[in-house]
Amino acid sequence: SHREPSNQGPPRKIYHRTSAGDEELQHWLRSGPEVHTDRLSWLAQVGFLETLDSNGQQQFLTELRDEFIRHREELLTIEVHWQREDPRFPDRLSINEFFAHCTLRLGVMKYATIVEWCEQCLARLNARKNIEKE
Numbered sequence: 001s002h003r004e005p006s007n008q009g010p011p012r013k014i015y016h017r018t019s020a021g022d023e024e025l026q027h028w029l030r031s032g033p034e035v036h037t038d039r040l041s042w043l044a045q046v047g048f049l050e051t052l053d054s055n056g057q058q059q060f061l062t063e064l065r066d067e068f069i070r071h072r073e074e075l076l077t078i079e080v081h082w083q084r085e086d087p088r089f090p091d092r093l094s095i096n097e098f099f100a101h102c103t104l105r106l107g108v109m110k111y112a113t114i115v116e117w118c119e120q121c122l123a124r125l126n127a128r129k130n131i132e133k134e
Helices: 019-030 041-047 054-085 095-133
Strands: 002-004 012-014
Touching: 041 054, 054 095
Parallel strands: none
Antiparallel strands: 002 012
């Protein structure tokens, strides 16, 4: 690896694959998909939100939603820039870029789904407040 200047922020670290790394990568990929390895600490926190008052619950879910909106917007910005700059986008990209774009799209879709879920949780939390007032 080595460092290169970045247009924004500190220098970035650039990694290069080695032949030993390629062999290990091939072994890892041939061993099949790794699933159920995500650690979603924020989801565990949601599971314990009953310990906060309703304002704390609302604040947590709002902050969570806003955080995932920011992540989704960052990925969308990358995608829009890519689309503007590369006439091969999306279906004529190299195979390497094709899979990079597949990964990017999953990130966009995943964050959009989490944002929608947060909004549903917030709406249901508000509905509960109205029920409790009755």
